[in-house]
Amino acid sequence: MNNTISFGAKFVQKLPIRKYSYEKKDYIQDYANLVELDVHDKKDIRALDDIAIDFGGDSYVNNMCAYVKQIARTEKNKINKNIFVLTRQEDNFENLKTLGVLGVAETSKMGDKTIELEYLQVHPMYVYARPPRSVKGIGSAIVKYLQLVNDKITLIATSSAFYKKCGFKKVSPNGNWMMWKKNKDN
Numbered sequence: 001m002n003n004t005i006s007f008g009a010k011f012v013q014k015l016p017i018r019k020y021s022y023e024k025k026d027y028i029q030d031y032a033n034l035v036e037l038d039v040h041d042k043k044d045i046r047a048l049d050d051i052a053i054d055f056g057g058d059s060y061v062n063n064m065c066a067y068v069k070q071i072a073r074t075e076k077n078k079i080n081k082n083i084f085v086l087t088r089q090e091d092n093f094e095n096l097k098t099l100g101v102l103g104v105a106e107t108s109k110m111g112d113k114t115i116e117l118e119y120l121q122v123h124p125m126y127v128y129a130r131p132p133r134s135v136k137g138i139g140s141a142i143v144k145y146l147q148l149v150n151d152k153i154t155l156i157a158t159s160s161a162f163y164k165k166c167g168f169k170k171v172s173p174n175g176n177w178m179m180w181k182k183n184k185d186n
Contacts, residue, residue, distance in 0.1 A: 060121040113151040
C-alpha cells in the first residue's frame, strides 16, 4: 500500500477503537485510520478548515486551523506542528470526508522523540452522545499512538482525569501541566 496521499496528507496506521454492537449490547473492537495532514499544503489546511466547521466552528480544531493558517502566511518554514486525524474513512484519503472524522490532535516537536500535545479533540457527536455511544476509545487511540512513537509527551490539561488514565502525571501540584515518559525497561 502506498502511504502517500496525493494532496499531501499521509496514512499513518490503523488504530483500534470500540464500536457499540446493538446485537451484542456491548462494545466490540473496530478500527479507524490515522492520517497525518501536511501543514504546509493548502489543500490539507482547507481539509482541516472543513473539519473545524463540522466540529461546530468554535472548537479546538478551529484553533488548530487558525494557528496553522497564520503561521503558513508569516513563517512557513518554521512550522513544527503535526496534525493527526482519526477517521472511519477506509480509502480515497485524497478526498477526506469530514463526516468520517472521529478526532483530531495537534502536536509540537520539542526535541528528538519529545512532543507537546497542544490539542486533542474528539468529535462532539461522540463525546456528548447519549449512552450507549456509537464509538468509544477515540482520544485514547490517538494518545496511545503518540506514546508508541515518542519517548516523552507534555501537555496542559483542562481536565486531567482522561490523561491520568493514559499514564500522564501532573508535573506541578497546583497547575495543569502534565507529562508522560516512556518506561525505558519496556
